[in-house]
Amino acid sequence: MPKATWEGAVIAESDHTEVIEGNHYFPVDSLKMMHLRPSAHTSVCSWKGTASYYDVVVGDKVNANAAWYYPKPKDAARQITGYVAFWKGVKVT
Numbered sequence: 001m002p003k004a005t006w007e008g009a010v011i012a013e014s015d016h017t018e019v020i021e022g023n024h025y026f027p028v029d030s031l032k033m034m035h036l037r038p039s040a041h042t043s044v045c046s047w048k049g050t051a052s053y054y055d056v057v058v059g060d061k062v063n064a065n066a067a068w069y070y071p072k073p074k075d076a077a078r079q080i081t082g083y084v085a086f087w088k089g090v091k092v093t
Helices: 075-080
Strands: 003-006 009-013 018-020 023-027 036-045 049-058 061-069 083-086
Touching: 009 083, 018 075, 036 061, 075 083
Parallel strands: none
Antiparallel strands: 003 009, 018 023, 023 083, 036 049, 049 061, 061 083
């Protein structure tokens, strides 16, 4: 089962991830929201749309913008509606 961890904490775990461009997107109901804090950061992908971000927080450590999602993905990426992916040192195993 794919699992996202950072600083020894499980951030997400699910048998039902979507893999796009080598990234596992986890369903929202698999997230440990106590470790996610909304960020004001956004970015744009030409085929997926505008991404929003979360900071990953474990104890007093913050990994800024280490999780992203597409609140309203374009049609080509509609399968990741309600899914979140990770980077910046968050390990997915």
